[in-house]
Amino acid sequence: MLLGGNETTKKIDNYAINELKIPSIVLMENAAISFTKHIGKNEDNFLIICGKGNNGGDGYAIARQLFSKEKKVKIFCISDENMSNNCSVNYEICKNSGIEIFYKLEKLDKLLLECDVVVEGIFGTGLNSEIKGIYKDIILKINEYSKNKKVYAIDIPSGINGDTGEIMGVSVKADVTISFVTYKKGFLKSDIKEYLGKVIIENIGLNKNNIVHIVSEYYLTSEIIKGFHIKRDENSHKGDFGKVLIFAGSSGFYGAGNIVAKSCVRSGAGLTTVITDKNNFSLNVFVPEAMSFPINFENIEENFEKLEKEILNSDVIAIGPGIGKSQKALKIFEKLISIEKNNKGNVIKLVLDADALNLLSENRELFEKIKSRSVLTPHLIEFSRLSGFSLEEINRDKFEIAKDFAQKYEITLLLKGKNTIITNGKTLFVNSTGNSRMANGGMGDCLTGIICSLAGQKYGLVESACIGAYLHGKIADKLVKQQYIVNASHIIENISECMKEIFEV
Ligand SMILES: NC(=O)C1=CN([C@@H]2O[C@H](COP(=O)(O)OP(=O)(O)OC[C@H]3O[C@@H](n4cnc5c(N)ncnc54)[C@H](O)[C@@H]3O)[C@@H](O)[C@H]2O)[C@@H](O)CC1
Numbered sequence: 001m002l003l004g005g006n007e008t009t010k011k012i013d014n015y016a017i018n019e020l021k022i023p024s025i026v027l028m029e030n031a032a033i034s035f036t037k038h039i040g041k042n043e044d045n046f047l048i049i050c051g052k053g054n055n056g057g058d059g060y061a062i063a064r065q066l067f068s069k070e071k072k073v074k075i076f077c078i079s080d081e082n083m084s085n086n087c088s089v090n091y092e093i094c095k096n097s098g099i100e101i102f103y104k105l106e107k108l109d110k111l112l113l114e115c116d117v118v119v120e121g122i123f124g125t126g127l128n129s130e131i132k133g134i135y136k137d138i139i140l141k142i143n144e145y146s147k148n149k150k151v152y153a154i155d156i157p158s159g160i161n162g163d164t165g166e167i168m169g170v171s172v173k174a175d176v177t178i179s180f181v182t183y184k185k186g187f188l189k190s191d192i193k194e195y196l197g198k199v200i201i202e203n204i205g206l207n208k209n210n211i212v213h214i215v216s217e218y219y220l221t222s223e224i225i226k227g228f229h230i231k232r233d234e235n236s237h238k239g240d241f242g243k244v245l246i247f248a249g250s251s252g253f254y255g256a257g258n259i260v261a262k263s264c265v266r267s268g269a270g271l272t273t274v275i276t277d278k279n280n281f282s283l284n285v286f287v288p289e290a291m292s293f294p295i296n297f298e299n300i301e302e303n304f305e306k307l308e309k310e311i312l313n314s315d316v317i318a319i320g321p322g323i324g325k326s327q328k329a330l331k332i333f334e335k336l337i338s339i340e341k342n343n344k345g346n347v348i349k350l351v352l353d354a355d356a357l358n359l360l361s362e363n364r365e366l367f368e369k370i371k372s373r374s375v376l377t378p379h380l381i382e383f384s385r386l387s388g389f390s391l392e393e394i395n396r397d398k399f400e401i402a403k404d405f406a407q408k409y410e411i412t413l414l415l416k417g418k419n420t421i422i423t424n425g426k427t428l429f430v431n432s433t434g435n436s437r438m439a440n441g442g443m444g445d446c447l448t449g450i451i452c453s454l455a456g457q458k459y460g461l462v463e464s465a466c467i468g469a470y471l472h473g474k475i476a477d478k479l480v481k482q483q484y485i486v487n488a489s490h491i492i493e494n495i496s497e498c499m500k501e502i503f504e505v
């Protein structure tokens, strides 16, 4: 799904009108037809509330569409002065068609009381300041009377800023928001769900290929994830699905390594090997399918010759969870990223998380060794250390800071949290899955395991990160329907089933 703010929407609009030569009134008609498709068969007795911009124009066009389907329709016109051209055209048609139009605020209570469904087209992407006066009164009245009615918002609930999700003084609380072309960036704001209701994104008659060059941001949906799927060749063998080497876990934190390894195995990697202390036997019990590369932490260098062979044999290396920030951890990290290509001549992909990111923040010369082949998966605090921006700065301008960082260091960034971001500096994806019940230790390790596994199965870095984030959150979203908290172990046991559902059902 395309993701865009008010500016992107205007650009698409201009492109459609000026380059594709689609008259703007046709776009509005298409929007109205698409919108009306979602009106239930049993829904009747509508009050359409219209402003004077194109959002209001959509409202009049929708009123006409509903009227043509013999629905009971009344319109409340907020102002018939200074209407936009297309708003005025549709307003005139409504008048000429005999649809009842009301103008006086005193009438609004009765109209709201008598209708069953409200469609509001007061403001859309054109809202540009705090809402006051009569507009505020009308929005408050809609909310007051909406308890037993269904409220549809056209494009954006009037009062929500399409870019930021900020409530501009007051906002309509919709049951359903039917928005056009792009999922509005503002919808991502976590505390406005009660204003948006169910969100549906509709087409206005544009082929995605015609406008895709205008948009570089996407809201990750199952369609996009399905589109990334690489079908398994029936003649394939385990060597085709990646040799993944994992450096995760250390004394006191072996669980981290075990979680990464198990997630990696469950997500379908061909062969999984974990570099771990020679005295750690928990891996074999927790993940019998994984192999271990024992290392003597008393004298790590004595293992480096063998380790070099292991690196040359790998397709992907995941580094970080639970390794600590000791000099020894740093030495192993440096060794693991010192070889760029494996025995097959392929670039060895890297997935860096947790302490690997902290070590990277403190040893910035290592960025040179990881460029063009890495996914970095920081949470906000790790990203703050990596990027030098404060949490406040990142939260204010997350998309741009994330993109600039990915571009500058030539890496794929997966910035974790609510609405995880994935970007390679050019394209940006925002994850649509996940919930607060998964905010507990080990979740990130699980994600790392899934991503390195996918990278081993020949998915690109961006694709691995997108599928990983989507799948990880999707499993949690399913589990919270029947349980209160979701831990990494719960996710792990459901990876394969959810992969089947996403890729094959
Ligand atoms: N390409 C697209 O996405 C299309 C957009 N269409 C519709 O066009 C809408 C955008 O239309 P407009 O750009 O005309 O903008 P709007 O209709 O959202 O609002 C603009 C009007 O509201 C006034 N206004 C803004 N803030 C105000 C405030 N705080 N208090 C009082 N008045 C205020 C402006 O002066 C202007 O008259 C979209 O939201 C969508 O509904 C559709 O017609 C189909 C095509």
Ligand SMILES: Nc1ncnc2c1ncn2[C@@H]1O[C@H](COP(=O)(O)OP(=O)(O)O)[C@@H](O)[C@H]1O
Binding pocket: 354, 379, 416, 417, 418, 419, 420, 433, 434, 435, 436, 437, 438, 439, 440, 441, 442, 443, 444, 445, 446, 447, 472, 473
């Ligand atoms: N409120 C939330 N909404 C969506 N996803 C969340 C939320 N809280 C945590 N997550 C997800 O859980 C994971 C936690 O990762 P991380 O912070 O690295 O945990 P840890 O290091 O403890 O394993 C991330 O993938 C993050 O996106």
Ligand SMILES: [K+]
Binding pocket: 055, 120, 121, 122, 123, 124, 153, 154, 155, 156, 157, 158
């Ligand atoms: K609206």
